[in-house]
Structure formats: C-alpha cells, structure tokens
Amino acid sequence: MKRAGLVLVSTALLGVALGGAGSTAAPTPAAMDVSDARVAPAVQVPSGNKLVAKFYAKGVQTYICTAGAWKLLEPAATLADRLGRAVALHSRGPIWVSTVDGSAVEAAPVDGARNEIPGAVPELLLKSKSTRGKGVFAGVSYVQRLATKGGVAPAGGCQESDQTSVNYEALYTFSAPVR
Known part of the structure; x- marks a missing residue:
C-alpha cells in the first residue's frame, strides 16, 4: 500500500514538474535570487555551515479543512537549477529528493x-533530521525557504475534509557543515 501512495505522490509531483497542478512555467531564478545580506536574521544558517546548493521551487501548498479551519497538509513542488532544469522534488516530511x-x-x-x-x-530555517545517498543532499545540515511568493491558506471558514492547493514559489538553499 505504501508503494501505491508513493506512486500517487510521485505522479502528482511529476505533474508539477511538467506544468500541471497549477504550475504555469519553470521558476525564474533571476527574479528569485536572494543575497545573504537580505536574509532575515531569524532564518540565517548558523556559522560553521556552508552553502552547497540553491534551487528555485514552484508548486503548491495543499491545505485540508480541520475543525472549520485550513491546516497545511503538504507541499508539492519541483526545484530547478539556475538554468531552469528540474533537479529535485519537494513533498510531505518535509523532504527533498534529487531527481538527478x-x-x-x-x-x-x-x-x-x-x-x-x-x-x-x-521564510523558514529547517534543520536536517536525516539524509541519504551520496549526491547533492548528502550531509545537508540546514535548509532555508526564502523569497516566498503565494502559498497562503485561503481566508475564511471551510467544510470539514475539504482540500485546496495554493500556488507558491520559493528559493531553497541547502547548507552542510564546513569540513
């Protein structure tokens, strides 16, 4: 049963990567770039870590109605490199998986x-709980979600169990300890 769920999530994320699920185009790296000087102190990566990757995400934040209020269920986004090539998927966990x-x-x-x-x-600062593999996400210690656009839950009430997805964009940075 887990495999069927993974297939559904993978298919949904692939739809985002190919322009589905409300996505209209690849993220625009130039418009989403953020210099370190503009990162709010609350979401800065602690010293002793270095930037290892920076990707631009476009996708949706999906919300479910619980007790008459919208609550985040999961993100589904495709991350692209500076040339606009899809290189990773982001989903519930939160987790980021390299497609490369x-x-x-x-x-x-x-x-x-x-x-x-x-x-x-x-914007968020997230600390790694676990990593796997020997690629781009190996050894990542911190993830930043920066330069966010959209993705906010709808205003007002809702009907129990309703779901809605809201388009969002963000810049994700990945840092690892300096060695």
Whole structure:
C-alpha cells in the first residue's frame, strides 16, 4: 500500500514538474535570487555551515479543512537549477529528493526561525533530521525557504475534509557543515 501512495505522490509531483497542478512555467531564478545580506536574521544558517546548493521551487501548498479551519497538509513542488532544469522534488516530511542522483534530505523547522512575508508563506530555517545517498543532499545540515511568493491558506471558514492547493514559489538553499 505504501508503494501505491508513493506512486500517487510521485505522479502528482511529476505533474508539477511538467506544468500541471497549477504550475504555469519553470521558476525564474533571476527574479528569485536572494543575497545573504537580505536574509532575515531569524532564518540565517548558523556559522560553521556552508552553502552547497540553491534551487528555485514552484508548486503548491495543499491545505485540508480541520475543525472549520485550513491546516497545511503538504507541499508539492519541483526545484530547478539556475538554468531552469528540474533537479529535485519537494513533498510531505518535509523532504527533498534529487531527481538527478537520488539523494534526499528530511528536515524540520527550527523553533522560532521564521520570517513572516505579507501574502506569502513564511521564510523558514529547517534543520536536517536525516539524509541519504551520496549526491547533492548528502550531509545537508540546514535548509532555508526564502523569497516566498503565494502559498497562503485561503481566508475564511471551510467544510470539514475539504482540500485546496495554493500556488507558491520559493528559493531553497541547502547548507552542510564546513569540513
């Protein structure tokens, strides 16, 4: 049964990668670039870590109605390199999986490490819980979600168990310990 679920999630994410699920085009790297000087202090990666990858995401934040309010269910996004080539998928966990080398990182938000962005999901700092593989995500210690656009849950009430997906874009950075 787990395999069937993985196939459904993979198919949904592939739809995002190919322009489905509300996606209209590949992320635009130039428009989403953020310099270190513009990163809010709350979401900065601690010293002793170095940037190992930076990808631009486009996808959806899916919400489910629980007790009359929208609650985040899962993200589904495709990450692209600076040339716009799809290189990774982002899904519930949260987890990021490279479509190039199969490496993956799962992370959890760092308490209090968020920067509110009007009209967009917040910028976040996440700490790695686990990694696998020998590729781009091997040894990642921190993930940042920056330069967010959209993805905010709808305003107002909802009917129990309803789901909705809201388009979003973000810049994800991946850092690893300096060795």
